[in-house]
Amino acid sequence: MTKKPSIEDRRSRLNKLSEAVFGGPEEINRDEALELLRSAGMDADRIADSVYAKLYKQAQEYWMANKPLPPLLKKAIEDLRPSTAPPRNEKEMATQAKARIERVIQQSRHSGLWMQSTTPEFRPSAYRSRKKLSKKDESALDEIAKRLNDKLKGPQGS
């Protein structure tokens, strides 16, 4: 009679199958990780905040026992500290301000791109339908229209 494999053997067998099919965690880079979390309907920031709270609780035990905080635990708390948490010192305030400014610049860049792609070209067609314009007036208006278009396109357009 064949002996049934132990739970450890079966666990190890499934680990091997999983590794061979899906790969290990080292194959999931950060961008993919965020994408996977999104496709599971999860918010990476919320998860990080919750992990931060649990590690902070662990750190409190050291503080209460008057023990020095292990350097990696200190680093973990710093890295996971929510960006919305009130700054504890000037350095943190500066970091948060910088991050906020970067976000605003990033947003304005996006809206700039949107403007570039949606701003219509100045089309001086209205005056062309007027019959009383002389050839001279027409060419003067064409020249103005060209200058305005060049202005709208900016320095790289000229």
Add this chain to the structure above:
Amino acid sequence: MTVGGNIPDFRALADQLAAYAVQIFAEYGLRDPDLVVSGTGRSMEDFLAQVLGDYATGKIKHHSSKGELISLLGKALKRDVHDALIRKRSHLREENRDVTPAPSDDGTGTEKAIDGLPHPGHSVDDLFNEQEYKDRVRAALSAEPDLVDLADTVFELNIDKRQEQADVLGISTQELDNRKKRLRRRLVGYGFFAARKQ
């Protein structure tokens, strides 16, 4: 503590491990939308904090010569999830012993758990059932036959080397990596989409 390695970025580690945890939950059909191993009360965040905390306090030690830190922490995380599942099943078995068999239609009686629902396969022995695992993964990938083929290079042909898998499928290793990415996304999306629908 990292010995001979760089100091890690814990936020990046947390994101990567969270995604890996979601994958493990999906592999084992744990579809609780709150990512809790039901019956243990332990959530995905608990597992993550445990592993990161153990590493940060030196209970888990990493040496760069033994591979990447994320691999070490991923293994620890998976072991913790498995242990929680084993504890849950052991607990259920203990509870089921005290349950009086309820009569079924054919009069033979069906064992019922405390929630009144039958738990036919809920024993520790059934936990790491290879066939059930393969069926679960195949069901998640069924909409994309090329991904089922990839899984079957392992399930049916026992090929675990990347280059050999690519050769059997007739694709480059780069394409294989892309398929594995799709495969992870499909598994995770399938598992949690189903959970949200319940």
